[in-house]
Amino acid sequence: MNLPQRPRRNRKSVGIRQLSQETTLTPGDFIYPLFIHAGDDDQKIESMPGCQRWSLGGLLQEAREAYELGVPAIVLFPAIATELKSLDAKEAYNINGIVPAAVRALKAELPDLIVITDVALDPYHSEGHDGLIEEGEIINDETVKVLVKQALCQAQAGADIISPSDMMDGRVGAIRTALDHHGYTRVSIMSYTAKYASAYYGPFRGALDSAPKSGDKKTYQMDPANTREAVRELLLDEEEGADIVMVKPAGPYLDIVCQLRMETCLPIAAYQVSGEYLMIKSASQAGWLDEDKVILESLLGIKRAGANMILTYFAKDAAKLLQS
Ligand code: PBG
Numbered sequence: 001m002n003l004p005q006r007p008r009r010n011r012k013s014v015g016i017r018q019l020s021q022e023t024t025l026t027p028g029d030f031i032y033p034l035f036i037h038a039g040d041d042d043q044k045i046e047s048m049p050g051c052q053r054w055s056l057g058g059l060l061q062e063a064r065e066a067y068e069l070g071v072p073a074i075v076l077f078p079a080i081a082t083e084l085k086s087l088d089a090k091e092a093y094n095i096n097g098i099v100p101a102a103v104r105a106l107k108a109e110l111p112d113l114i115v116i117t118d119v120a121l122d123p124y125h126s127e128g129h130d131g132l133i134e135e136g137e138i139i140n141d142e143t144v145k146v147l148v149k150q151a152l153c154q155a156q157a158g159a160d161i162i163s164p165s166d167m168m169d170g171r172v173g174a175i176r177t178a179l180d181h182h183g184y185t186r187v188s189i190m191s192y193t194a195k196y197a198s199a200y201y202g203p204f205r206g207a208l209d210s211a212p213k214s215g216d217k218k219t220y221q222m223d224p225a226n227t228r229e230a231v232r233e234l235l236l237d238e239e240e241g242a243d244i245v246m247v248k249p250a251g252p253y254l255d256i257v258c259q260l261r262m263e264t265c266l267p268i269a270a271y272q273v274s275g276e277y278l279m280i281k282s283a284s285q286a287g288w289l290d291e292d293k294v295i296l297e298s299l300l301g302i303k304r305a306g307a308n309m310i311l312t313y314f315a316k317d318a319a320k321l322l323q324s
Contacts, residue, residue: 002286023304025296027070027319031116031269031311034059035207037079038098047206048274049281051313059102060109062316069319073114074186075163075311076102079208080123088132089124093149100157107158116190119147119175120166126203128212130166130220138219144174152177155184161244165192167220173240190269191237193245194230194256197221198276200249207274230256231263238264247307249273251298254305261306270307272298277313292321 010020035045035053042058045051054062063074078098084091091097098118106115120130121143127133131143143166151162162179164171172191179187197218205211222229230247237245243266247257250270257270280298284291295314302310312318 004225023033023300025300025303025318025322027315027322028072029299029303029309030071030315030319031073031075031114031309032063032066032309033075033313035064035077035079036098036102038081042289044218045207047203048313049285051207051277053207056098056102063106063113064110065138066316066319067113069316069323071315071319073116073161073309074106075116075118077118077204077208078102078123081200082209084124085124087126089121089146092121092124092146093153095153095156096241097153100153103154103157103159106145114160115158116163117157117159118160119151119154119162119164119171121146121150122166122210122212123208125215128210129215130217136215140168140170143168144171147171148174148178150176152184155179155182155187161188162188163190163192163246165195165248167192167195167217167222170240172237172242176241188243189248190244191242191282192248192271193233193237193242194219194253194260195246195248196224196253196274198224198249198252198275200252200273202275204274212261224252227256227259227299230260233302234260234264238266242266244269244309246271246311248311249276250302250307250310251276254301257286257307258307267308268306269309269311270302270305271311272311272314274304280314292317296321 011017036059037053040055042055043053076099103115122128122130131138154162245266246269247253248271250272260268282293283289295318299310
């Protein structure tokens, strides 16, 4: 054949393939979500095989291992005892609660590890919603006041990045104003900018026992059908002072990652959520997929779409794979 263009020439050897590679994955790309609880034992999470609800000791050990593998950041999610959950979710801003305690311990042990905290009421709310409820409605402005208290409490404990996942309107601006007013100008905000009302969160809600008792989250999380709405949320979050914007879930929403990449100069985070984790885990446990290869390919795809950083339950495993 007379073929001057032969793309295969750029794939002919390991070296050429390395030189031509467009996207690279490193442990420095990952944020490791970790579940914590108040007890002294590390509990296996039934809905998420391979993940645990860590005691404080277990958390410190796991965070250290990830950090030593090159993972720069973790994000904490608390399983709150039923008796501490309430309709006003006031445990969310208890400075002696398990999240502030974990932040203080982590920053004392591993000062250079970036500690991210989640802002939302669902783990603390007896109805499992991210906001306060009045006559069956999730009320926005009253909820934002509580989220601000939660964010300040986390900043006071020493969190490096505050991460609102609740999807109330105006919360990024309100949190930024309050942080600055209290002198926490160095504390960053990673906003869940385009967080979709997704069935892929099921296993996570099992891990925290935080599924909504009634209804769904569609009046605050986004419709999976929408792209332009994600851009609108992006523009608002930028204006309100977000430092990092997030797309969640990641794998089924790569077009959104790509779209936001074109619209913003801010770093983009993408969250490979519990359902995405579980699909890979269960298929490989059944012997149907090569787990290691699929983990790395799924993460590379998210990076290629335009994410700077990836929240993934595979952070430690992937870091190990990348080092070997
Ligand atoms: C709640 C929150 C959720 C996740 C992160 N923060 C669940 C939800 O919105 O119901 C899901 C993460 C995952 O599925 O891995 N504020």
